[in-house]
Amino acid sequence: MLMMLVALTSCKKEIEMDYREVEPLVMIEGRVTNEGVSVLITRTRNMDDPARGKGLAGAHVRIETDGVSEQLLYDASTGCYLSPSGMKGQTGKTYRMTADFEGGHYEASSTMPPPANIMSAQFRWLDFMNDRMLFFCFEATDAMPDQLNYYWCRMDRQTTNPWLLEHVDLTEAYRWGVFDNRGAAPGLIIHDIMCMTKNNAEKDKEDDRKRLLYDGDIVTLTLMAIDHPTFEYFKSLSSGQRGGANPKSNIEGGCLGYFTAGNVSRANPVVYHPD
DSSP states (O other): HHHHHHHHHHOOOOOOOOOOOOOEEEEEEEEEEEEEEEEEEEEEETTOOOOOOOOOOEEEEEEEETTTEEOOEOOOOOOOTEEEEEOOOOTTOOOEEEEEEOOOOOOEEEEEEOOOOEEEEEEEEETTTTTEEEEEEEEOOSTTTTOOEEEEEEEEEEEEOOOHHOOOOTTTTTEEEEOOOTTOOEEEEEEEEEEEEHHHHHOOOOGGGOOOOOOOOOEEEEEEEEOHHHHHHHHHHHHHHTTTOOOOOOOSSSSSEEEEEEEEEEEOOOEEOOO
16 A cells, blocks of 8 residues: 555656756867758857857868868858858768867768659558557668668758747757668668657647647658768767767767768658648
């Protein structure tokens, strides 16, 4: 009886977390894709600081490939270092980034894999235990089915829901993740992204709303073919978000972040309707 009383009794207590403050670290996010080149340099912030980091000027950033080198220029409107010539990545080429910032020297390289072109994308309700689960399912080509290939996907949404517009940063991804082509049919990638349960959607609790989709929401899928070091970075980033650890950087020099040469493919926008 006493054990049952303890199990059925609950209480709430607010705990003040005393996070240890450390000196900010340099964070670099660099991309060379078939759509263009961009490098974002920021600094880490304390756990209790909600302000989003801004792109920092004053760095000397270069991209090199096949003996050709170009210095990127800082763009104040985006906070990124961009290619003045409009350079775009090409499949099979290896790109090297060097960045000198406030006395630190950072460098990394990445080879661009072939693209995974999206052929179809749609929502699908599937039975899930005693509930129904909404999945976003897509199919894409696998250009090198005889070897292990890696992919990063991201779902972005547009909404007219008043609560989301007020409380959610819609520039952040609704869903994102990485995966590989193990178990895929030759030349074909089929991937399902778990969205929400029907039960949670009908209850519409405030704590769940960031993870819910609403009638009329527009979802856009981005798929990028990436190399293995970039896959490891995003995989460790996903794990670190749950465990409080920094992701595994592929940039030498002591900073956080990643540099990748990736091929981007985008699906046509899909409108969500509950039925």
